[in-house]
Amino acid sequence: MGEHYFANRPETASRPRTVDLVLPDLHLRLETDRGMFSPDRVDPGTRVLLESVPPPPATGTLLDLGCGYGPIALTMAHRSPGATVYGVDVNERALDLARRNATTAGLDNVRFGLAEEIDPALRFDAIWSNPPIRIGKAALHDLLLAWLPRLTPGGVAHLVVQKHLGSDSLQRWLNERGHPTERLTSRSAYRVLAVSARPRARTGSDTA
Structure with missing residues (x-):
């Protein structure tokens, strides 16, 4: 079995190439390479996400979780030039290319x-x-539980997940963990989930 795209330092031999991200408001030519997620084309799920989500906040701090070579983070940065966007990944080869693409x-x-x-x-x-x-489910759950609580009050996370890879069960799990989650859209075997910031626990001073 080949090396996973979530390796920290891929040992797969480099074979640079480019892919085009074409959206109604943006056209980027992105450098990619072997040893990372979807190096041959912008992933269809990523495209569904970018074509479905409402505009990101015009200012503030935004996050692309699992950014790869950067198509989501760069779209956020383009759509919200007054915001600061962070892209996080474990794959150092992908991060290097994301910086070059930016x-x-x-x-x-x-x-x-x-x-x-x-x-x-x-x-x-x-x-x-x-x-x-x-x-894997356990690692995915740990990842989401590490980052979703870092949403500001009123903040929303949008996640795209294939139906057959557990989008419905993930939606149920997020709701059970106190993260209000709704399905924003369903298209081409993908579902985009909107996850709201966990409601702040009420204290005695809130009800005084």
């Missing part, structure tokens, strides 16, 4: 890095993600 696109409001390089005090006004389902 430079090529002239987008200087986006930062890419490993999770441990992101200030743990940062909170996010929006999270967009094509999450790495194939890391």
Whole structure:
């Protein structure tokens, strides 16, 4: 079995190429390589997400969780030039290309890095993600539980998940964990889930 795209430092031999991200408001030519997620084309789920979600907040701090070579983060940065966008991944080869793609696109409001390089005090006004389902359910749940609580009050995360890879069960699980989750859209075997920030626990002073 080949090396997974979620390897930290892929050992797969490099074979650089480019793919085009074409959206109604944006056309980017992105550098990709072997050893990362969807190197031969922009993933169809990513495209469904980017064509379905409402505009990100115009200002604030935004996150692409599992950014790969950057199509989601760069779209967020383009659509919200007044915001600061972070792209997080474990794959250092993909992160290097994401930085190069940002430079090529002239987008200087986006930062890419490993999770441990992101200030743990940062909170996010929006999270967009094509999450790495194939890391396994337990690891995926841990990943989401680490980042979704970092939504600001009123913040929303949009996740795209294939139906046959468990979008409905993930929606139920998120609701059970106190993250209000609704299906935003269903298209081409993908579902986009809108996950609201967990409601703040009420205290005695809230009801006084």
